[in-house]
Amino acid sequence: MAPASTAPAQDAIRISQLVKRFGDVAAVKDVNISVPRGAFLVLVGPSGCGKSTLLRMLAGLEEPSAGEIAFVGRTVSSGTGGVIADAGARDAGLVFQSYALWPHMTVAGNIAWPLKVARWSKADRNARVEEVLALLGISALRDRYPAEISGGQQQRVAIARTIAPKPSILLFDEPLSNLDAKLRIEMRSELMRIHRATGATSVYVTHDQVEAMTMASHVAVLNHGRVEQFGAPIDLLRRPTTTFVASFLGTPPANLLPVTRVQDRFVFADVALAPAAFAAGHERVQLLYRAQDIAVGRVGDGHQLVGRFAEAAPIAGQSMVTVMVGDLRLTGMAEGFFTATPGDEVGLSFSSTPDAAFTMEGERIDP
Amino acid sequence: MTFAGAVANFAAPALLGLPVRMQTLSTRLFGMIETGETERGFVLALLLIAVSAALLFCSDRLVAGRKAFTTVTGKGGRIKRFPLGVWRWPLFAAALVIGLATSVLPVLVLAASSLAPQGGALFSNWTLHFWIGEGGGALAQGQAGLFRNPMIVEALWNTMKLGLTVALTTMLLGLALAYTIVRNKGTWLATVLSQLAFLPLLVPSIAFAAAYIALFGAPIGPLPSLYGTFALLVLAATAHNLPYAVQSGRSVLGQISNDIEESARLTGAGLLTRLVFIIFPLTIRGLLAGAILVFVKMVRDLSLVVLLFTATSPVLSMVAYRYASEGFMQFANAITLVILVICLAASLAAHLIQTRVQKWKQ
Numbered sequence: 001m002a003p004a005s006t007a008p009a010q011d012a013i014r015i016s017q018l019v020k021r022f023g024d025v026a027a028v029k030d031v032n033i034s035v036p037r038g039a040f041l042v043l044v045g046p047s048g049c050g051k052s053t054l055l056r057m058l059a060g061l062e063e064p065s066a067g068e069i070a071f072v073g074r075t076v077s078s079g080t081g082g083v084i085a086d087a088g089a090r091d092a093g094l095v096f097q098s099y100a101l102w103p104h105m106t107v108a109g110n111i112a113w114p115l116k117v118a119r120w121s122k123a124d125r126n127a128r129v130e131e132v133l134a135l136l137g138i139s140a141l142r143d144r145y146p147a148e149i150s151g152g153q154q155q156r157v158a159i160a161r162t163i164a165p166k167p168s169i170l171l172f173d174e175p176l177s178n179l180d181a182k183l184r185i186e187m188r189s190e191l192m193r194i195h196r197a198t199g200a201t202s203v204y205v206t207h208d209q210v211e212a213m214t215m216a217s218h219v220a221v222l223n224h225g226r227v228e229q230f231g232a233p234i235d236l237l238r239r240p241t242t243t244f245v246a247s248f249l250g251t252p253p254a255n256l257l258p259v260t261r262v263q264d265r266f267v268f269a270d271v272a273l274a275p276a277a278f279a280a281g282h283e284r285v286q287l288l289y290r291a292q293d294i295a296v297g298r299v300g301d302g303h304q305l306v307g308r309f310a311e312a313a314p315i316a317g318q319s320m321v322t323v324m325v326g327d328l329r330l331t332g333m334a335e336g337f338f339t340a341t342p343g344d345e346v347g348l349s350f351s352s353t354p355d356a357a358f359t360m361e362g363e364r365i366d367p
Numbered sequence: 368m369t370f371a372g373a374v375a376n377f378a379a380p381a382l383l384g385l386p387v388r389m390q391t392l393s394t395r396l397f398g399m400i401e402t403g404e405t406e407r408g409f410v411l412a413l414l415l416i417a418v419s420a421a422l423l424f425c426s427d428r429l430v431a432g433r434k435a436f437t438t439v440t441g442k443g444g445r446i447k448r449f450p451l452g453v454w455r456w457p458l459f460a461a462a463l464v465i466g467l468a469t470s471v472l473p474v475l476v477l478a479a480s481s482l483a484p485q486g487g488a489l490f491s492n493w494t495l496h497f498w499i500g501e502g503g504g505a506l507a508q509g510q511a512g513l514f515r516n517p518m519i520v521e522a523l524w525n526t527m528k529l530g531l532t533v534a535l536t537t538m539l540l541g542l543a544l545a546y547t548i549v550r551n552k553g554t555w556l557a558t559v560l561s562q563l564a565f566l567p568l569l570v571p572s573i574a575f576a577a578a579y580i581a582l583f584g585a586p587i588g589p590l591p592s593l594y595g596t597f598a599l600l601v602l603a604a605t606a607h608n609l610p611y612a613v614q615s616g617r618s619v620l621g622q623i624s625n626d627i628e629e630s631a632r633l634t635g636a637g638l639l640t641r642l643v644f645i646i647f648p649l650t651i652r653g654l655l656a657g658a659i660l661v662f663v664k665m666v667r668d669l670s671l672v673v674l675l676f677t678a679t680s681p682v683l684s685m686v687a688y689r690y691a692s693e694g695f696m697q698f699a700n701a702i703t704l705v706i707l708v709i710c711l712a713a714s715l716a717a718h719l720i721q722t723r724v725q726k727w728k729q
Contacts, residue, residue, distance in 0.1 A: 061629055088635025100626035104648045113644070114634035165634070 012037040012201035018067035020053050027053045029225040035218050040195055042204045044212040045222035051205045052173060058203060059094045059171050060087035071169060092169040093162035097177060099154045101146040108142040111161045118165050132160040152183045163198055172204040188214060209249050221245050243286055243362040252291040252320045252331045260284050271305050273350055279357035279365045287354040294332030296321045299349040306347050309340040323348060416574050522681040526666055529682055533604040534662040538654050540605060541612025549620045564613040567606055576671050579603040600672060607671055608661045619653030659717040663710045
């Protein structure tokens with residue numbers, strides 16, 4: 001056993017300078033993430049951002065081109081050593097997007113097989129199978145075959161099978177993407193309950209920022225193989241460091257307006273929005289406004305921008321109203337249920353100060 | 368394909384050409400090796416290989432571009448039925464006539480001719496002599512009936528043994544090769560293997576047999592000469608049937624998603640465990656189909672065994688061929704019927720096993 005006092009070794013998962021290249025294309029570029037034991041790390045990003053490749057490297061199904069992955073202080077993969085600990089020997093379980101159940105085994109058979117491979121005694125095996133079946137609420141399905149049960153039930157079986165050998169690290173590859181909206185929300189809290197019940201460290205890959213915000217203790221936003229920002233979900237929401245993170249996270253999405261300095265104000269389409277001092281020394285910047293900082297209609301003598309109505313969605317007694325100003329989609333809030341015909345003229349009033357300013361390249365400017 | 372097959376075919380010209388002494392490359396080849404002119408036979412074998420390889424190359428060029436194929440997976444197809452209207456009965460009649468004329472009728476003729484003492488009068492004086500008759504009678508120059516002839520009974524067992532052994536070895540080797548090819552897709556190893564696995568398809572069976580005689584006819588190092596042994600038959604037949612086995616192995620493996628195997632890998636299961644408990648049960652249906660194909664091919668095959676056969680290890684098709692060439696058409700036809708029954712029984716058995724082992728597919 002390594003001495004327990006060294007702080008970095010205590011990280012359940014430590015990813016350093018990880019790179020994965022497929023031919024000339026780098027799918028994962030210089031990723032550095034570490035999370036403590038029991039964390040729920042969500043890797044979120046649009047499709048093709050490298051999140052699944054990263055997860056497959058964690059699982060040991062793909063070897064890194066450079067860098068290193070360590071589980072609880074033990075290096076399991078590295079650019080120089082390839083896959084050091086084999087996929088089956090890293091105390092990790094993976095829930096596949098496709099569930100990947102073995103179709104020729106019953107539900108109980110699917111859950112028991114990994115235990116059989118791990119040479120559990122028959123009595124232990126049976127007890128554990130009953131235990132996880134009960135944990136997932138699928139005891140009634142034990143003798144069914146995967147083809148005979150619904151997608152949501154297959155998902156539960158896949159999770160039961162993965163947690164049965166009690167891995168210390170759980171990996172999830174977009175596990176909810178094949179479920180319908182209502183079931184997805186149910187399974188979300190179900191997964192968090194299981195995460196707490198097992199005490200394992202979880203890594204969860206998704207393209208759905210709502211899943212990231214609701215489930216994660218740590219979020220890494222990935223874009224083009226790079227980590228745009230890593231931290232607690234609330235921090236990412238409050239202080240996005242790039243426009244990509246700002247526009248990717250949060251419901252409704254935040255608004256970014258490209259503005260130009262005219263004397264002491266930043267101006268968008270002849271409407272003066274914020275004082276130039278907000279981002280001193282910059283001629284052209286992007287201003288971030290939250291939807292709740294934009295009101296629909298004229299409010300007092302605030303700065304008003306006029307656009308054409310696109311759509312409205314009710315949310316918690318208010319309405320999220322999306323308006324097109326030229327090619328720009330802007331979302332503001334209106335009290336009650338807002339209705340209009342697409343194409344109608346709608347005015348938007350902006351609060352006196354924006355939430356943040358970014359360079360035209362997308363980097364945050366701190367005042 | 369058919370043309371190349373026809374050039375290389377031995378059985379049809381050998382039997383149909385018998386009465387008129389028609390000769391093709393493959394029957395000449397057989398004749399030469401039979402009479403001891405082995406070297407000239409090998410030259411002929413090479414010529415035969417060249418002809419069919421050239422033909423296959425041409426046909427490959429013609430249909431090039433069909434290299435990639437996709438596998439349909441998931442929900443399975445939906446059969447759409449539509450009424451045929453007034454065409455219903457005429458079409459049914461046509462289908463019935465074609466079916467009867469091409470498969471049922473020849474079988475009936477075979478059966479009849481195995482019962483008739485005279486080839487010219489198929490439906491008169493029927494006797495079961497050729498099946499179960501005692502030897503020493505007036506019929507068939509005193510030869511005993513099929514089931515009383517120890518040589519034929521032995522040939523029956525040899526045939527079954529050969530078919531089963533070859534089906535088993537071919538499918539195991541085929542699955543192993545197919546697995547390697549599918550899992551290493553895109554690497555030079557996979558490309559070389561898949562090309563190699565198709566090579567036997569280019570070689571006509573009779574030339575293939577000649578090649579195996581050349582290869583194993585004499586002792587190689589510590590290995591004894593295999594000429595005329597059952598082992599050589601199995602070896603040659605396995606290699607000859609490999610393309611079919613690899614192809615069916617590849618298509619069934621292609622239907623198993625990588626995830627299914629990776630999820631087994633993550634449990635710590637080694638390659639052998641995964642093959643035995645995951646891959647094998649999932650591919651058994653396709654493998655059985657492939658095995659039956661190989662079995663049936665082997666049981667019926669004449670081209671390959673005709674050269675590798677010796678009197679000590681006769682197989683049914685060989686015995687039938689010899690009877691036919693000696694003019695005992697009744698015996699030959701009776702044996703053909705036996706072969707047919709074995710093939711039908713094999714496919715029936717495979718069907719039963721398939722529905723039993725894959726209950727979860729329903």
